[in-house]
Amino acid sequence: MRRDIFQAIADPTRRAIMILIAVQAMTPNAIADNFNTTRQSVSKHLRILTECELVKQEQQGREIYYSLQMEKLKQIDKWLDEFRKLWETRFNQLDDVLSTLKKQKK
Amino acid sequence: MNNNLLFDFTVDKTAKMVYITREFEAELSLVWDAFTKAELIDQWIAPKPMKAKTKYQDFRVGGKRFYAMISPEGQERWSIQRYTSITPKTNFKMYNAFADKDEKPELPGSEWDHTFSEQDEKTKVSITIYNESFERMEKLLDGFTKGMKMSLSNLENLLATLSQK
Numbered sequence: 001m002r003r004d005i006f007q008a009i010a011d012p013t014r015r016a017i018m019i020l021i022a023v024q025a026m027t028p029n030a031i032a033d034n035f036n037t038t039r040q041s042v043s044k045h046l047r048i049l050t051e052c053e054l055v056k057q058e059q060q061g062r063e064i065y066y067s068l069q070m071e072k073l074k075q076i077d078k079w080l081d082e083f084r085k086l087w088e089t090r091f092n093q094l095d096d097v098l099s100t101l102k103k104q105k106k
Numbered sequence: 107m108n109n110n111l112l113f114d115f116t117v118d119k120t121a122k123m124v125y126i127t128r129e130f131e132a133e134l135s136l137v138w139d140a141f142t143k144a145e146l147i148d149q150w151i152a153p154k155p156m157k158a159k160t161k162y163q164d165f166r167v168g169g170k171r172f173y174a175m176i177s178p179e180g181q182e183r184w185s186i187q188r189y190t191s192i193t194p195k196t197n198f199k200m201y202n203a204f205a206d207k208d209e210k211p212e213l214p215g216s217e218w219d220h221t222f223s224e225q226d227e228k229t230k231v232s233i234t235i236y237n238e239s240f241e242r243m244e245k246l247l248d249g250f251t252k253g254m255k256m257s258l259s260n261l262e263n264l265l266a267t268l269s270q271k
Contacts, residue, residue, distance in 0.1 A: 083117075087115060090151060093154070094140055097150045
C-alpha cells in the first residue's frame with residue numbers, strides 16, 4: 001500500500017516524533033519514553049513514517065536508530081507551491097474573463 | 107500583466123487552512139458574478155488545457171452546483187458544492203466535495219469561505235479553505251495536476267516517438 005505523506009504528517013503524534021528525531025537519531029524505546037503511549041503504538045507510527053520515507057532507519061550494533069529525512073519534507077513545500085500556482089493561473093484567467101465582461105458592458 | 111494586483115497565498119498546516127487573497131481590476135458586482143454564476147465560473151476555474159463544465163447550479167442556501175473538471179483526454183473529475191451561506195455581493199460559503207458522476211459525494215470535503223470588498227475601483231476577494239485532513243488537501247490538486255502531468259507525459263512520449271523516427 002502506498003502511504004500518503006499528508007496523511008502521515010496530519011497525525012499530531014507523528015508530527016511530535018518528527019520534531020523529536022529532527023534533533024538527533026533515536027531508538028524506538030527512547031522515542032516511546034517521550035510519549036504517554038505504548039511502545040507498539042510508537043512502532044506503528046514509525047512504520048508509517050518510514051513507509052512515507054519521512055524517516056530512515058539505521059542499524060547501530062543491536063539498536064535501530066530513526067532519523068528525519070529532510071528531502072522528503074521539501075516535497076510538501078513543493079506540493080503547496082503547485083497549489084499556489086494553480087490559483088495564480090486561475091486568477092489570470094479570471095482577469096481575462098473580467099476584462100471581456102467590462103467591454104461587453106460598455 | 108497583472109503584477110500590480112495583490113495576490114497573497116498562505117497555508118497554515120496545523121490549522122489545516124489555506125488563505126488566498128487576490129485583487130481584481132473590476133467592480134464588485136462583476137467579480138461577484140464571476141464567482142457565483144456557473145457560466146462564468148466555467149470560463150476561468152479550470153487551468154488550461156483543462157476545462158470546467160457545470161451540469162447544474164442552484165445558487166441559494168442549501169442549493170448545489172454539480173460540475174466536472176475535464177482533462178484534455180476527456181477524463182472527468184466530478185465535484186459537488188453545497189451553498190451554506192449567502193450574503194449577496196459580500197460573502198458566500200460552501201461545502202465542496204469530490205463526487206462520482208451520479209452525484210455521490212466522497213467525504214470528507216472542504217469548507218470554503220469567500221469575502222468580497224471594493225476599494226479604489228478594485229475588488230478584493232479573500233478565500234479561506236478548511237480541510238479536515240492534509241490528505242484531503244493534497245486531493246484538491248487531483249484532477250488538475252494529475253491531468254496536467256498526464257498530458258505532459260503524453261506529449262513527452264509523443265516527442266520521444268517522433269524523435270526516434
